[in-house]
Amino acid sequence: MTAVVEPPVARLAALPGVSTASRVGARAERARAAGRVLPVVPALARLLPEAGLRRGSTVAVHGGTSLLLALLAGAGAAGSWAAVVGMPSLGLAAAAEYGVDLTRLALVPHPGADLPAVVAALLDGVDVVAVQPETLQPAMARRLSARARHRGAVLLAAGAWPGADVELSCRREAWSGPSQGYGHLESRRARVRAHGRGAAARPTTTELHLPDSAGQVTPALPAPSLREATA
Template identity: 45%
Template sequence: MRAVPVASERADGDAGRPAATPLSSLFPGGRIRPGTAVSAGGDMPLLLALAAEASAGSAGWAAVGLPQLGALAAADAGLDLGAGMWVDEPGPHWPQVLATVVEAVPVVMVGALGPVPDRIGRRLSALLRRSGSILLAANAWAGAELRLAVTTATWEGVGSGYGLLRGRRARVISNGRGAAAEPRQADLWLPGPNGAAEPFEAPAGPGQQAEAVAALTVAERRAALRVVG
């Protein structure tokens, strides 16, 4: 894939308010802000949905340290496989590899590569701000401006031992720093019948927004417990 100057590629995309998408209610301003990092709380369908939304209309995307990411799932989620770059095993020098990719590619998904020292985290944050790229972390990321997590999920479509899966109903919550400090939530098909995220209308109960921050913390702890050495 040809590398392009990310900052210039992003420049024209900042004008006007973006159209509503299934995930837009989770973001301040209705979109992921260029030059920032977002964590997906250990949920692969959510990570793919974020990448598909962030990369729409961009020059390309990359996946670093995600050997489990399947091409079919990525395509079903809405990612253009022809614009993708895979770096399954970045090796012990992954900070340098990730920094190089961030400077060249507008949307970068990253898996669990190991502890991120403060110095490396600050450097990557500076690179994101300079390039305008978006970093989407599969798991917790110390420098994430926005943290998302799936708090409840139910697959539908299978009856008493028969039938086909229709999709997964999921409740996604988000909060973070600055404009993202106020918790938000959305009920989605994640994925929907066609493999992409779709809105799901569900009645809202009282006090749900106030519970979002606590639920997000629990979801992140569960995601961390899934990591086995």
């Protein structure tokens, strides 16, 4: 009788504590099915633990509001309610272009000194709360993260946030479209990097169109190096 020898990968995958790509994907699907993870647009899924916004987590977004709007759009498309606090310059037209469901979006542009209380109240009943944290003290920020964790809401910070589970840093490049000063803006490339204690074991970076010519967030091919561009 010929002995059946398992491939090395199969033997490794059978060890306790070892995760394969299929296992990670299966866990993410189970978490979404159980309602523990809010979906995001597919181009952003690989940047986040469990391929979405985990309920109870705090995500800090650096580099402008486009990425924040893209995160809100994915959650809203699945029926989640969202709120934006302390961001008076946020444009509703821009939010709609990124796919944010304005019928499920609450805005508190000028909370003033009541910002912590407003955010705390919204975390009790809204799935995703985005906040401009410039005026928050670190101790208060940590208390709000604890409240989000307890209530099962997602806290999105438009800037630095102490103890954030995931940090998303966005570096955007020039718009493409106009030729010799004429034409319409079509798309904008961005490089997004995910890191933090709740992110993958190693920082993850991806190239995106943020947005593309149709106003969507889609993957982009890596930009050519200087040597390739001049070859």
